[in-house]
Amino acid sequence: MRVIITGAAGRIGSQMIEELSASHELGLVDRLPVPGRRSIVADLAQSRAGTYRRFWPGSSNRRWREMFEGTEVVLHLSGEARVEAPREQLLRDNIEATWNVLDAAARHRVRRVIYASSNWAVKALERELAPACYRPDGPKIGSDAPPRPLTPYGISKAFGEISGRTFVNEGKLISFLAVRIGSYLSASPKDGERRRQWIGTHDLRSLLRRCVEAEFGGFHVVYGVSAQPNAPYDLSHTRRLLSWEPRQLP
Numbered sequence: 001m002r003v004i005i006t007g008a009a010g011r012i013g014s015q016m017i018e019e020l021s022a023s024h025e026l027g028l029v030d031r032l033p034v035p036g037r038r039s040i041v042a043d044l045a046q047s048r049a050g051t052y053r054r055f056w057p058g059s060s061n062r063r064w065r066e067m068f069e070g071t072e073v074v075l076h077l078s079g080e081a082r083v084e085a086p087r088e089q090l091l092r093d094n095i096e097a098t099w100n101v102l103d104a105a106a107r108h109r110v111r112r113v114i115y116a117s118s119n120w121a122v123k124a125l126e127r128e129l130a131p132a133c134y135r136p137d138g139p140k141i142g143s144d145a146p147p148r149p150l151t152p153y154g155i156s157k158a159f160g161e162i163s164g165r166t167f168v169n170e171g172k173l174i175s176f177l178a179v180r181i182g183s184y185l186s187a188s189p190k191d192g193e194r195r196r197q198w199i200g201t202h203d204l205r206s207l208l209r210r211c212v213e214a215e216f217g218g219f220h221v222v223y224g225v226s227a228q229p230n231a232p233y234d235l236s237h238t239r240r241l242l243s244w245e246p247r248q249l250p
Contacts, residue, residue: 001024001025001072001073001212002024002025002026002027002070002071002072002073003020003024003025003026003027003071003072003073003074003075003212004026004027004028004029004067004068004071004073004074004075005017005020005026005027005028005029005075005077006029006030006044006074006075006076006077006078006101007029007030007076007077007078007079007116008026008028008029008030008034008037008039008077009028009030009031009032009033009034009035009039010030010077010078010081011184012077012116012181012184012204012208013028013030013034013077013078014034015201015204015205016075016077016205016208016209017034017037018205019205019208019209020209020212024212027040027067027071028040029041029042029044029064029067029078030042030078031043031078040064040067042064043097044064044078044097044100044101045092045093045096045097045100046100064104065100065104065107065108068104068105068107068108068110069108070108071105071108071110072110072111072112073110073111073112073113073114073212074101074105074110074112074113074114075114075208075211075212076098076101076113076114076115076116076160077116078093078097078101079093079094079097079098079116079156080092080093080094080153080156082153083120083151083153084153085152085153087152090152090153090155090156091156094153094156094157094159094160095156095159095160098115098159098160098163099163101113102163102164102167102173105167105173106167106172106173110173111173111174111175112173112174112175112176112177112212113164113167113173113175113176113177114176114177114179114208114211114212115160115161115164115176115177115178115179116179116181117157117160117161117178117179117180117181117221118153118154118157118180118181119180119181119182119197119223119225119233120149120150120151120153120154120157121147121148121149121154121157121158121161121178121180122141122145122147122148122149122180123148123149123150123151123154124148124149124150124154125141125145125148126141126232127150129141129232130232133232134196134230134231134232135230136229136230138232140231140232140233140234141232141233141234142233142234142236142237143220143221143222143223143234143237143238144221144237145221147161147162160178161178161221164176164178164219165219168218168219169219174217175216175217175218175219175220176218176219176220177211177219177220177221177222178219178220178221178222179207179208179211179222179223179224180221180222180223180224180233181199181204181224181225182196182197182198182199182223182224182225182231182233183197183198183199184198184199184201184204184224185198185200186200186201187200188200195228195230196228196230196231196232197225197231198225198226198228199224199225199226199246200226200247202247203224203225203226203227203246203247204224206244206246207222207224207238207242207244207246210242210243210244211242214241214242214243216241220237220241221237222237222238222241222242223235223238225246226246226247227245227246227247
């Protein structure tokens with residue numbers, strides 16, 4: 001199938017190019033060129049104008065929205081990832097850009113949008129349940145938990161989740177999947193807080209592949225963490241919806 005990856009030059013984007021390129025036709029978008037790949041350089045916060053360059057020869061200079069034509073899945077990874085980023089940056093890169101991507105997907109009848117949300121979308125609930133939620137037998141935050149952010153960054157991720165639900169409710173998207181990603185590092189961190197949120201490379205790649213390929217409709221929230229018992233999240237819906245089994249920590 002044809003899959004667009006936004007934020008394709010980023011850490012997660014580069015992993016997903018490697019994961020999906022052999023089995024799917026990829027369209028790559030980022031503010032920077034993707035090394036060694038054909039890609040579109042575009043500012044997704046600009047709906048119809050602004051920076052736009054194609055980085056391969058013989059192609060026309062069309063707007064970035066046009067590449068959504070014929071696409072089945074959008075893996076929306078682009079955005080400001082710094083929790084402490086200023087509000088103006090979050091408004092532009094996480095709110096305006098996400099709305100533009102959803103709008104373009106709906107207009108071109110894209111079947112599914114997968115949205116890189118964050119555990120910060122429910123950080124207030126995590127703080128409320130702590131420290132009990134860090135125990136293996138403690139209360140966990142499920143996929144049915146609505147957003148409860150603490151920071152402007154969390155608000156920007158909550159906006160993406162709520163917007164996706166709205167597009168599904170209005171019948172503009174068949175499915176939308178918010179992936180509340182924890183802390184992505186290639187190796188298991190030693191810091192206790194980051195370790196609770198950690199997802200390793202294997203689990204991240206296999207999770208997002210299942211998000212692309214699994215059969216389901218409607219709005220869903222899943223958690224992007226490995227299966228460490230002290231994580232504050234309930235992975236049961238993630239496992240069931242995607243037929244996905246994360247690796248335990250070593």
